[in-house]
Amino acid sequence: MEPRTDGAECGVQVFCRIRPLNKTEEKNADRFLPKFPSEDSISLGGKVFVFDKVFKPNTTQEQVYKGAAYHIVQDVLSGYNGTVFAYGQTSSGKTHTMEGVIGDGNLSGIIPRIVADIFNHIYNMDENLQFHIKVSYYEIYNEKIRDLLDPEKVNLSIHEDKNRVPYVKGATERFVGGPDEVLQAIEDGKSNRMVAVTNMNEHSSRSHSVFLITVKQEHQTTKKQLTGKLYLVDLAGSEKVSKTGAQGAVLEEAKNINKSLTALGIVISALAEGTKSHVPYRDSKLTRILQESLGGNSRTTVIICASPSHFNEAETKSTLLFGQRAKTIKNVVQINEELTAEEWKRRYEKEKEKVTRLSALLQAAALELSRWRVGESVSEMEWVNLSETAQMAVSEVSGGSTPLMERSIAPAPPMLTSTTGPITDEEKKKYEEERVKLYQQLDEKDDEIQKVSQELEKLRQQVLLQEEALGTMRENEELIREENNRFQKEAEDKQQEGKEMMTALEEIAVNLDVRQAECEKLKRELEVVQEDNQSLEDRMNQATSLLNAHLDECGPKIRHFKEGIYNVIREFNIADISTQNDQLPDHDLLNHVRIGVSKLFSEYSAAKETSTAAEHDAEAKLAADVARVESGQDAGRMKQLLVKDQAAKEIKPLTDRVNMELTTLKNLKKEFMRVLITRCQANQDIEGEDSLSGPAQKQRIQFLENNLDKLTKVHKQLVRDNADLRVELPKMEARLRGREDRIKMLETALRDSKQRSQAERKKYQQEVERIKEAVRQRNMRRMNAPQIVKPIRPGQVYTSPSAGMSQGANNGSNA
Structure with a gap:
């Protein structure tokens, strides 16, 4: 899969949602601090913060989805990458915004609504398109990636593909054929997610969860393939130990949560300033996973959730500042398109023709130069017009039809070489190779750490x-x-x-x-x-x-x-x-x-x-x-x-x-x-x-x-x-x-x-060993066995137990 070079710059969209006062805050008679001068601004402590939209406490779940995440569906089905994540302190309503009550038409959050809309859009698209949809669900708990669809997979490592796009290696990919299967995968993952009770939240998320939906579509006639990835991230809330009363294991979880959120804030600050050449994505696994979402190839939507109580004034102000910095980040989005062999051949012929033409022009220019050198006068009509040729080449390069790989087919040597620059191309190439080798070594070390961790976990x-x-x-x-x-x-x-x-x-x-x-x-x-x-x-x-x-x-x-x-x-x-x-x-x-x-x-x-x-x-x-x-x-x-x-x-x-x-x-x-x-x-x-x-x-x-x-x-x-x-x-x-x-x-x-008890004890040990061996054999077979995809053809009616919710979402989109 090669992204196109016609990258369009777009900013990160930031939406702010203020929840109502909860029962504890009402009981304590807390004051409601925020003010809303307009629909896209909020005032707190005399300072006004401007975002793409501000959702007031009386905003419904459907209004939040329509205003903040609905447009992502079409982008993903068009071949773009998309990201939606919620940020805020603990008990600010992040999980309610992202998940809500699954199955409830009024209280369901962004994830179930966006899933329903994806399938509704697919059913209304061209019948010649065939879709393969797969989902992954994992969490970052205590700086370890844990697969929520297969809890036995712990401490997964992060690698980069050939396009240097990070991905979680070894995460379970479940192919789905309808919205009910996606929701079932979500329910399976939620049952394995880490939660705890704190003084501020009875169901506090103790990890960052990432739900990845990969939509691959192929046109049956032209064989054109597009791939869109949608990251739906529910971040754990930042915590003050003095307020949450965390102790023991919960305290350690809070330390790791605050550490990863701090690393996220540093990355966003570096991207917002735009002056730093190095962005510390590798400081945290959370920022490494969100590398493409922050400053990369993705249409990103950030929903900052905040509390209106004066008791949480400092945390609310910090959240608003985070959103203000994130709004300045610029991403370069590209369509993830996979070209067919015919398309590659056509582009090759086109490039070959261009090279032949440029070679002829170069030979004509060399002949004209030799005539000038021998003192022969060349009329103006015989001059070779190199400026038009250069402009044509530049227009073709910037026209947006040549992928990165096409430029490496027949690279033209530079007309002029500069020797006054601080770093030569060879040095750049050398540094780039060294950098690639270092990243490869890092990936190898990550693999080794992953293997050791898996072995350690198996031994444990x-x-x-x-x-x-x-x-x-x-x-x-x-x-x-x-x-x-x-x-x-x-x-x-x-x-x-x-x-x-x-x-x-x-x-x-x-x-x-x-x-x-x-x-x-x-x-x-x-x-x-x-x-x-x-x-x-x-x-x-x-x-x-x-x-x-x-x-x-x-x-x-x-x-x-x-x-x-x-x-x-x-x-x-x-x-x-x-x-x-x-x-x-x-x-x-x-x-x-x-x-x-x-x-x-x-x-x-x-x-x-x-x-x-x-x-x-x-x-x-x-x-x-x-x-x-x-x-x-x-x-x-x-x-x-x-x-x-x-x-x-x-x-x-x-x-x-x-x-x-x-x-x-x-x-x-x-x-x-x-x-x-x-x-x-x-x-x-x-x-x-x-x-x-x-x-x-x-x-x-x-x-x-x-x-x-x-x-x-x-x-x-x-x-x-x-x-x-x-x-x-x-x-x-x-x-x-x-x-x-x-x-x-x-x-x-x-x-x-x-005698019977001794025999039963021996038989029990043999049975345990047999089960372990069977599990190991099954795992080995599962690793080598092919996966069965579930194609979805638009135009065919899909019936499922959750058809009512899908139909309701479809009606909402048509409205």
């Missing part, structure tokens, strides 16, 4: 992947260790539980032997108690017989005593009768009665004492026998309680049954004691024959027999429980063996789990 990525894999493996190892510890603990618990069960079973076996011995002992004691009960019954029968005999003996005495009493009563009755007959009793009779009564009382007392003594003896023997029986019953009950306690520790159902039996025994004991006490009291309170009758003895004997039957039942129940324990013992042993088998199975599972 590999280190991160390895660290991540190592962290994952450590986490897995920690999980496996925890699981292993848990399994070991469970195994130890199971082993301990097995040991406890073995100990419990041994204790149960020992307790069973002890209980068997106790049951035998209880059986023998029961037999002794039965014998004692039998002996007690025999004694009670003997006592009953003795009582009956004693009653038989006392019967006549009692009858004699009763007769004496009856006689006394009769005698008292007789005395009463005599008294009633007013006859006083005889003293001898009274004495005789007293003596008889005393005798009867003495005999009654003796008989009563004899009976009481016999009763006491019988009661003492009965109490001794009852106490012996009770002591035997208490011993049996205590042993039963011991057996019950041992059984309760091992077998819960037996505990309930034993408790019920104990409760029954206690009730029986209480009942037995109550009956014994009642019987003893009844025996002590005997006052007649009826209380000493036989049914009470029979009832007591029946009660003792019932107690004996219940003790027999308890003995039988204990024997049955012993048999049940003997039956349950094999079951408990089987459960113990099952626990041991379970422990062995868990240990085996633990070993298998360890």
